[in-house]
Amino acid sequence: MPEAKFKCLRCGHEYTGSYTPGTPQELTCPKCRSNSVRRLPEKKPAQKD
């Protein structure tokens, strides 16, 4: 499974984890248990879609 960077939009914690492409998974921040976890874009953060 490929790895990606994730960022918790509740506490700001960033971490690396694996994910299955194309299949949304329930994500939980390991630090604050929030589900507002965003997989960060791989190349450029944000501007380009």
Added chain:
Amino acid sequence: MMDVGRHPNITLYSYSEVDALTGFVGNFHITIRRKARYVVESECTACNDCVEVCPVVVPDEYQQGFSSRKAIYIPFPQAVPSAYVLNMEECLGNNPIACGKCAEACEKKCIDYDMQDELINIEVGVVIVATGMEVYDPTELDEFGYTRHENVVTSMEFERLICAGGPTEGHFLRPTDRETPKTIGFIQCVGSRSENRGNPYCSNICCMNTVKDTLLLRDHYPDIEAKVFYIDIRAFGKGFEDLYKRSREGGVKYIRGIPGEIEENPETKNLLLTVENTTTGQLEKHELQMVVLSLGLVPRHDGDLLKRFLTLSNTVDGFLMECHPKLKPVDAPTRGVFFAGCVEAPKDIKDSVTQAGAAAARASILLNAGKVKVEAITSRIIEEKCNYCGICARVCPYHAIMEPDRKAKKAPVVIQAACAGCGTCAAECPQDAIEMRHYRDEQYLAQIEALMAERPHEHIVTFACNWCSYPGGDDAGTARLQYPTSCRLIRTMCSGRVDEDFVMHAFRLGAPIVLVSGCHFSDCHYIDAVQWTQKRVERMWNKLERLGIRPERLQLDWISAADGQKFARVMRELEEMLKTVTMEEIKHTMEVLSNGKAEKKATAAKKAKVKKKTPTKKAKVE
């Protein structure tokens, strides 16, 4: 089984598989592949003449390989119909016929080497799924030496060895020397209740199966010394505690601890178990002549096909998910589909029979009514707005929307009886060409406007799904848990209904924080609609960022109906976040989203991306 075979209202398709299953409640179409058995079952009298002459000998699966059968055989003594089946892969040859002895021996001329699989199409109103489970394969647990030590057997193998109809005709013998063992150990939770290997869940039946086995041994072989190695004994059913007590009083030793290793004495073939007795804290060694691994239950390996056919989903353990764990425990989320037995979760015979009775009763309600009452919350296509992109048909968890025909300019059609009203199609439709009856976009937008009418910057707009997160809020209230009054709830049937327009509208009107909340993935009441929620929120985070709005202001949480604690905690955390959102920030957001230009630009960028990803949309005439 005999009764089923004889029942005038039941057609039994034995030795058959479901090839295809389409349709919806009241209108399921099933294609059944009746596999060629190469024996005309209506003529076969099960006289055994063919078996006697068949020269092919293979291990008998039913007897767990402890005895053999022929290539032509009856799978097990009680099989219905009582007719032979010829395994063509084992047969010495059909084309050309190399052996043909069974055909020669059969007086009634039942053997037909040219028989072909037959496809049967049937129409049914409801479907009961009772496809059962499998047992855990213990080969990965190397410490128990199942593949190395012959006298380590599984609970299934033990069952055959002690059964009067088994390979030893009920004489309990150990495999290596065919002597009745004097000592035997049972190891519990093999493949169950383990986070690392096997499965984390309790398989429900293994404790009582072992208790039953020890009582059987007590009755037939009172001299055998039996020891049970366990984590804890779960004897929770009616009369079960009494059986457990009888087993202990009968001299069976229950040792709290699972052996870490089994070694074999190469000469005696006895087994040496090393175990930490967690009651005494002592490391113990036990020499036993035979060990039984009490296997856990696992979902069928071929269950995915059925899930696809019936648009079913499974819980984290892999067993099929029911419509509601408490209120609709035998209904599938797909209307007109019911569960019976271990396909839904590991359960014993009594629970399986109870569930089967309930499933039959639930099915007969629909069959007798002859029509289905649909709650008026289903979706409706607004044909004038539709551009035939077909996204709705692809996202529908129930496959309740028939694909549009772009060439013929035919809009998609919602099968009302199959639609469950989750609203995912309405939220995903880029043209806003789908309306949910009684949960229309206008109604939600009006609710948002009402919430934002006064002091909008003080309110956390919370979209909560009907089944989990809204009751989660209720649970917090019932438990008198304190959470901030800034929380403003808007109930949706499913979090999948939360349209991007709703979220942006709330921000446009001055909401500092918006929360989208729904069921956990494993609890989603609309199969996998929650996955679309996640995807959509991720898209919205990207869009907010493009617009220069902090994505953090859109929050996402999965809250179960019983998790009032989490609901309250999330609200307290969001209250803290709310304090970090400045009035300038809110004003900027309102401006960006109100002038429309920036938002249109961001949406256009998104739509261009959607177009790229949707090949059917390329040919669209706009």
